[in-house]
Amino acid sequence: MSDMLRAPAEVKYAEELDWLESVDTGPKPFSWRLSPKMVRLFVLGSERADGLDREIAPKWFGDRSFVERSIVTLASDRGLLLIGDPGTGKSWLAELLSAAISRNSTLVVQGTAGTTEDHIKYSWNVSMVIAKGQSRASMIPSPIMTAMENGVIGRFEELTRSTSDVQDALISILSEKYVSIPELDDDNIVFAKPGFSIIATANSRDRGVNDLSSALKRRFNFIRIPVVTNKKSEAEIVRFRTEELLRRHNIELEVPPTLLDVLLQSFADLRAASAAAGSDDERLESALSTAEQIGVLEDAILHSNFFGARTLTSATLASSLVGSLARRSPEDLAILNKYWHGVVEPRSKEHSGEWTGFLEGGRQAIATLS
Structure with a gap:
């Protein structure tokens, strides 16, 4: 094998x-x-x-x-x-x-x-x-x-x-x-x-x-x-696939549960915004599937392992999320920028913790791609 x-x-x-x-x-x-x-x-x-x-x-x-x-x-x-x-x-x-x-x-x-x-x-x-x-x-x-x-x-x-x-x-x-x-x-x-x-x-x-x-x-x-929307089931899938990734690459890196919660909540927020959008231009091109969540986390883990301090941070996770979901420019970037200002920023002020680094990492990634 x-x-x-x-x-x-x-x-x-x-x-x-x-x-x-x-x-x-x-x-x-x-x-x-x-x-x-x-x-x-x-x-x-x-x-x-x-x-x-x-x-x-x-x-x-x-x-x-x-x-x-x-x-x-x-x-x-x-x-x-x-x-x-x-x-x-x-x-x-x-x-x-x-x-x-x-x-x-x-x-x-x-x-x-x-x-x-x-x-x-x-x-x-x-x-x-x-x-x-x-x-x-x-x-x-x-x-x-x-x-x-x-x-x-x-x-x-x-x-x-x-x-x-x-x-x-x-x-x-x-x-x-x-x-x-x-x-x-x-x-x-x-x-x-x-x-x-x-x-x-x-x-x-x-x-x-x-x-x-x-x-x-x-x-x-x-x-x-159907698309998995139950957070518990989705967390199990992401965790299962992430553990496989770590074993395959022989990476010893811990994914904090709080960061996994941030990732799951972000996708849930973006799905809700997509469902409420009135036109395709107001929706991300991404299907926002569980597989794409796994891809975001995999990208963040590999980046942290090869170019970071071998520690997964919320800023790296945010950068990976923006990089993975911003497929159309300027449409997707505008949607993500609206989400970061309208949802992530208030949540960062209310909860601080991982959301603070997530806010800054996303802002920098959006500014770099804009």
């Missing part, structure tokens, strides 16, 4: 998955490596009532019903579509589910304007075709076709960013559960084995880019993942 910049979930948590599989006595659908109950335990973590001999730490923080509905969908013949704003953990949930069910979360197609049918079906090894002609040996299966042949989970990221032709090609796969290969005379159909399913993700902010057809919608069960 030390040779990987980012290990997939089935590698990162291999020991835990092995242990869960060894004690799993529940019924397993098709070719699943874990029973539905153990899949849920792996994703959400264990509780005392589960009666396990070891604790399983939670890896995704969200409503339990979302995970259970996702698992039930994957045990059926329908595909699973996770939809929500950027940074709500859709892809991470898809990866965890694939790792627990199939022990392979890497059969992924990334949806873009350049994604073609070949990316979800198959292509050809040109040199082999020239030398020996078209055959199954000279065919290059897509990640989705590989998932079909092995009876495991395939993933499709950012489904609504791919064109309608690509989306339509999924309809036959999800309904007929096979892919025809008309170029071959024999052995020209790949049938999906039991256990095959597709987890797709879609960004709700991409609505209108390439809307899904009603035919494709019927092949998916939709689960909408």
